[in-house]
Amino acid sequence: MTHLTEQAVTVTPATQVKLAPTAQPRHCVGIVGGTFNPVHNGHLVMAxxxxxxxxxxxxxxxxxxxxxxxxxxxxxxxxxxxxxxxLAIQDHPGFELDTLEIARGGKSYTYDTLVELKRRHPENDYFLILGADMIAYLPKWYRIADLAKLVTFVGVRRPGFPVKSKYPVIWVDAPQLATSSTQLRQLVAQGRSIQYLVPDAVASYIKEKGLYHA
Structure with a gap:
C-alpha cells in the first residue's frame, strides 16, 4: 500500500507551475523469513x-x-x-525472493536484516509475518527491543497459542495447514507423497535433486 502526499501547487503571474517539495511515498512490504527446508504451501498461504x-x-x-x-x-x-x-513463488506477482541473508553469510539475525533493509529502502515500512508460535518466542530474539523499533510484527493466529505479546502485534486469521518442513522431510525420506503439500515445481525439484532421501 502506497501512501502519497499531495503536492502543493503555486501559480505565478507568468502561469509557471512550481511543485513544492513533498515527503517520499511510503511503501508497505511484508517479510517472511525462515530456513525454507523446504518451503511449503503453509508459507505461501500465510504470506x-x-x-x-x-x-x-x-x-x-x-x-x-x-x-x-x-x-x-x-x-x-x-x-x-x-x-x-x-520456484514456489514464481507465479505470484506480489511475492519476491531476497537473498540478502545468504549473501551476508554467518548467523542470520532478523535485527541485522532489518537494519540492512531500512538502509537500502528507507521509504519502506516493513511487516514481519510470524506464526503465533514464533510470536511467543519474541522475547528471546536477538536485540528484540531494537528490532521492534524497525518493524511491525504480524501474528497469524494458531490453535493452542495465546493471542498476546509484550510487543505490539497485528493479529490476522488465515487457513491452517498442518504442514511443517520437518514433516515433509520425513515423508520424502519414507518415500511417501508430498503432493498438495508443496508447489508441484518444488516437489519436482526435490525429486530431481534427490533431496531429503534417507
Whole structure:
C-alpha cells in the first residue's frame, strides 16, 4: 500500500507551475523469513492472506544463511533452499525472493536484516509475518527491543497459542495447514507423497535433486 502526499501547487503571474517539495511515498512490504527446508504451501498461504488483509504491496521471502536455532544435520545447501523458494513463488506477482541473508553469510539475525533493509529502502515500512508460535518466542530474539523499533510484527493466529505479546502485534486469521518442513522431510525420506503439500515445481525439484532421501 502506497501512501502519497499531495503536492502543493503555486501559480505565478507568468502561469509557471512550481511543485513544492513533498515527503517520499511510503511503501508497505511484508517479510517472511525462515530456513525454507523446504518451503511449503503453509508459507505461501500465510504470506498471501496477510498481504491481502493488510493490503501490502508485496511480500519478501528471505531464506536464512545459518539460522542459529537449526539442527545443521538436517540442513541442505542455501543454493537448493533458495532455488525452491524461487520456484514456489514464481507465479505470484506480489511475492519476491531476497537473498540478502545468504549473501551476508554467518548467523542470520532478523535485527541485522532489518537494519540492512531500512538502509537500502528507507521509504519502506516493513511487516514481519510470524506464526503465533514464533510470536511467543519474541522475547528471546536477538536485540528484540531494537528490532521492534524497525518493524511491525504480524501474528497469524494458531490453535493452542495465546493471542498476546509484550510487543505490539497485528493479529490476522488465515487457513491452517498442518504442514511443517520437518514433516515433509520425513515423508520424502519414507518415500511417501508430498503432493498438495508443496508447489508441484518444488516437489519436482526435490525429486530431481534427490533431496531429503534417507
Amino acid at each position: 498471501d492472506q496477510v498481504m491481502q488483509q493488510l493490503k501490502l504491496e508485496r511480500v519478501l521471502f528471505i531464506p536464512d544463511a545459518n539460522p542459529p536455532h537449526v539442527d545443521h544435520k538436517t540442513a541442505i545447501s542455501a543454493k537448493d533452499r533458495t532455488a525452491m523458494v524461487a
